[in-house]
Amino acid sequence: MNMPALRKKAGTTVNANIAAKTRKKVNKKTPTKVAAIKSKNPTPARTSKSSKVKVANKLLASLSAAEFRRLLPHLEPIGLMFGDVLFEPGSAINYVYFPNDSLVSMLTVVDDRLALEVGLVGCEGMVGVAFSLGITTSPVRAVVQGAGTAMRMKAALFRKALNANGTLQKSVNLYIHAFMAQVSQTAACNRFHVVEARLARWLLMTRDRVDADHFELTHEFLGRMLGVRRVGVTKAANALKQQNLIEYSRGNIVIMNGRGLEAASCSCYKTLRDAQPF
């Protein structure tokens, strides 16, 4: 799938990604093969004794210690590359994914050619939620928009874990509710709110999901995510730049004033942030 946009900072081996400068001083190198995940979120995070992999995913972090220990042997650290398609509409869900610092976009495909983002998944959730509802095929296209790491689990083992009556089912249910809220809010947002406010919302949601204030992305990419033409994105980005809320130059976007950007965002950002269970 050709969807250039969120570009990896120079010096990394993947061709595109979110994030380089983060709010905290962190190791900016994103491993393509996950040997050791350096979490940008020191808490909540859990460390596998066997693989020394830190798990920054908040859904996993919400589990009881006993439940997490049960899952751990089945959680496989994986590097996700920009443009990786985890699911196509109708494809089998063989794995579920728990992003650590990667970002995955859920796209609804229309007429086999048009795709619009309806949801964004990062460290706050999981990809493949339909499986927990007994659905074995994906309703959406899931594309990696920000390279990074995730933990994945075989769907069959995930099903067993759900049926074990532990805390996993409760956490997944809470996340499904939040994700449904995101999808429905996004639909209303696309219809009622202006591009500038939607762009502010998207940047803030991305920031929260990858814990980074600095992204590399193109207007073309943003247009696809927001469902507007490139010229509309340019106008909106310039407006935010003139208010000193973001810096924008040659595909680099830096959030300069997070509070100001929240004020410029539509109400959807706060609504969705407040709905986050983790």
Ligand SMILES: [Zn+2]
């Ligand atoms: Zn909105």
